[in-house]
Amino acid sequence: MTTAPLSRRILFSWRHFSGVLRDVLLPNGKPVTTFTLEHPGAVVIIPITDSGSIIFLSQYRPALNETIFELPAGTLEQGEDPAACAARELIEETGFAAKNLIPLGKLLPAPGFCNEVQWCFAATGLYPASAAGDDDEVIEVREMSINEAKRLIESGGLIDAKSIALLMKGLIGGLVRGE
Amino acid sequence: MTTAPLSRRILFSWRHFSGVLRDVLLPNGKPVTTFTLEHPGAVVIIPITDSGSIIFLSQYRPALNETIFELPAGTLEQGEDPAACAARELIEETGFAAKNLIPLGKLLPAPGFCNEVQWCFAATGLYPASAAGDDDEVIEVREMSINEAKRLIESGGLIDAKSIALLMKGLIGGLVRGE
Numbered sequence: 001m002t003t004a005p006l007s008r009r010i011l012f013s014w015r016h017f018s019g020v021l022r023d024v025l026l027p028n029g030k031p032v033t034t035f036t037l038e039h040p041g042a043v044v045i046i047p048i049t050d051s052g053s054i055i056f057l058s059q060y061r062p063a064l065n066e067t068i069f070e071l072p073a074g075t076l077e078q079g080e081d082p083a084a085c086a087a088r089e090l091i092e093e094t095g096f097a098a099k100n101l102i103p104l105g106k107l108l109p110a111p112g113f114c115n116e117v118q119w120c121f122a123a124t125g126l127y128p129a130s131a132a133g134d135d136d137e138v139i140e141v142r143e144m145s146i147n148e149a150k151r152l153i154e155s156g157g158l159i160d161a162k163s164i165a166l167l168m169k170g171l172i173g174g175l176v177r178g179e
Numbered sequence: 180m181t182t183a184p185l186s187r188r189i190l191f192s193w194r195h196f197s198g199v200l201r202d203v204l205l206p207n208g209k210p211v212t213t214f215t216l217e218h219p220g221a222v223v224i225i226p227i228t229d230s231g232s233i234i235f236l237s238q239y240r241p242a243l244n245e246t247i248f249e250l251p252a253g254t255l256e257q258g259e260d261p262a263a264c265a266a267r268e269l270i271e272e273t274g275f276a277a278k279n280l281i282p283l284g285k286l287l288p289a290p291g292f293c294n295e296v297q298w299c300f301a302a303t304g305l306y307p308a309s310a311a312g313d314d315d316e317v318i319e320v321r322e323m324s325i326n327e328a329k330r331l332i333e334s335g336g337l338i339d340a341k342s343i344a345l346l347m348k349g350l351i352g353g354l355v356r357g358e
Contacts, residue, residue, distance in 0.1 A: 035196055060205060
């Protein structure tokens with residue numbers, strides 16, 4: 001299904017974000033004005049240790065002024081291949097490299113107002129590696145068993161949607177083993 | 180942890196969205212400029228039928244120019260209670276009302292750049308109800324078994340992060356029964 005925009009107006013651009021208003025025709029023929037935050041896309045990685053636990057991050061997020069648990073993730077640089085981005089972000093954020101990066105499809109974090117696509121990967125065969133971290137991020141690594149992650153989801157201590165969704169993808173695909 | 184913004188500049192406002200640049204101090208003391216899409220918050224509902232299947236929507240999303248499967252969801256109106264919003268959106272989007280709306284905590288769809296909080300509910304004891312639909316939305320209702328939803332997640336036919344995450348919450352909490 002394709003609907004060409006009737007008009008397009010850029011409200012702002014900042015770094016890799018643009019806010020755009022478009023007049024489009026819905027599939028039912030009705031014209032509407034829609035807001036889209038245009039985003040270059042991102043990767044999310046579920047790093048699985050040899051013993052089957054998961055490497056999460058505890059990360060300060062200025063947009064919420066909170067420190068939350070998340071899986072490693074990062075924004076695609078211009079023209080960057082998602083697998084290359086995943087390998088780069090994994091090292092930068094966790095200090096581990098992976099022998100295997102297994103594609104786990106896509107997620108849409110905010111389809112109501114944002115065109116971001118998140119490319120998902122499982123990382124296995126982890127080994128220590130070092131890279132210059134991103135100085136604009138405040139991150140700590142936290143390894144968890146699957147049971148601990150499930151308890152945190154139930155208690156409200158893990159509420160990041162992409163992380164919970166990718167854990168579910170890993171469980172369904174059999175890469176992550178429920179206990 | 181609280182960090183007051185050093186400065187705040189509104190890039191744009193449109194309906195319930197605002198794009199804001201703020202200079203803040205990170206917990207490590209480093210000053211950074213961050214972009215936040217300010218959002219009033221939303222609800223996501225997992226409607227569970229008496230036979231244990233789930234009511235999804237097939238919904239056209241202009242931001243992606245795609246029709247995707249999602250759980251019912253909607254944005255909070257000003258001052259609106261999340262449970263009242265969930266009851267309203269459930270009827271508007273699915274044509275069902277619920278005897279029980281069970282809170283399932285929160286999700287963060289895009290903590291990297293958006294302060295949106297999604298309040299989650301399971302809806303049970305469903306019965307037909309009618310309400311004026313939102314004319315700006317093109318929606319069809321689609322009932323699925325848990326197995327069908329899991330197969331769609333595995334095949335890439337269901338990629339909406341909030342929907343997969345809330346299904347996981349329902350499974351962990353025992354409200355949704357895996358087959």
